[in-house]
Amino acid sequence: MAISGASTLFDKLWSDHAVCDLENGETLLYVDRVFLHERTGAVALQSLRSAGYDVRDARRVFCTMDHIVDTFPGRGDKTLMPSGADFIRATRSETRTANIRLFDVDDADQGIVHVISPEQGLVLPGLTLVCPDSHTCTQGAIGALAWGIGSSEAEHALATGTLRVRKPKNMRVIVDGALRPGVTAKDLILHLIARFGANGAAGYAVEFSGSAIRQLEVEARFTLCNMAVEFSAFTALIAPDEKVEAYLDGRDFAPKGEHWRDAVEYWRTLRSDDNAAFERELVVDAGEIEPVVTWGTSPEQAVGISARIPGPDEHLEPHRREAAAKALQYQGLQAGQTMVDIAVNAAFIGSCTNSRLSDLRAAAAIVNGRRIAPGVRGVVVPGSRRVKRAAEQEGLDRIFTEAGFEWRDSGCSMCFYAGGETFGEFQRVISTTNRNFEGRQGPNTRTHLASPETVAATAIAGSFTSAEMLANSESLIA
């Protein structure tokens, strides 16, 4: 607890949900919502049932099909993952038995778990939400205390509506100033991870604050908090503000009428007190960030797009030097290479990091009227069926397909290789996703993380290019 009774936002959410402190230093926390998906959820439900337990309150549990299902148009129940059909079947039967609301493959509201939970107001500021999926931290963007858990913890949460958790420390990341035009929340989080290390936030709940954060739209805040787990944080948080209220107003599961007014009144208390103490504080000037692309196999192996891949001597610690050498070998690159000279084979726009309507709009604005570079494969996967419909109403699907992109149904798709679909061996993919480790998008596939704007511009140019660089090069040619 902080000095003189002052609390951080995280402390407030924690104490509002603390049932009791346990002897071993853990706290029993009340869990408001559990979200499941077909990759890990059915396993948890099956195991709970075979241990003889029931789901305590199925009204607070939700499940979606996102990880394994195909995203090819007209997919039905198809999946390319070996044994994937078993997961799909088990998810259906377990959720039916437990009476849990399932967003099934053909549901109009289906989508990636972290995209649909706020989209429908299933997660709200001040609630605790857990999911057996590491990117649950995404929801801290609206001031929910949300974190990823393991399968046995999921069983505990389902059976009891509580979880035992060891309290992490408080960290604040203050981002002041303004992001430059064309620089996004994705570039900001990649910059933070590159600068402070992929384990920079280990042991902490991170609150993002500062003028640059307040300026971010809610969907961009999701992108930022989504990758807190790549920064090794327990979770991330942003104090809810009027943008969050406007975002949630009218959502299906959001409170209505008098309940809405009460909720908003509570949400307005969800901010760190002025003199609250943080065990660690980082300060960043938003204006110094340029579009970022990863070159290696960790999100910290990233540089500004106009830079070169660092040379071996630029890594100060020996373990970073070794990791860099190994990453370069896997990625088929050399230290010192200029990023803009590196050609790609594919461009992927999707995932819980960057597949919301604002992401698709930003990418479409760049590809509009242009064609993907010859030989480059482009794939766009909306994060939810709602996002897909909204994008189609605006004609974004046509902009993408006319430029040469595939336009898919919603799901995790090639964000993650589940034994099924992949871009293929040694293919270099620029991707709006959040993980770039070896094999993430398939055996020997080479992943480079970037913003939707940079992925779109790179697809058009054929090699790493920011939107600004693309516009400048075209005006030189014209």
Ligand SMILES: CC(C)[C@H](C(=O)O)[C@@H](O)C(=O)O
């Ligand atoms: C399959 C699932 C458990 C996993 C996660 O926890 O994050 C996946 O979503 C991922 O992004 O790697």
Ligand code: SF4
């Ligand atoms: S989109 Fe990718 S990162 Fe997000 S939940 Fe699915 S597999 Fe995990």
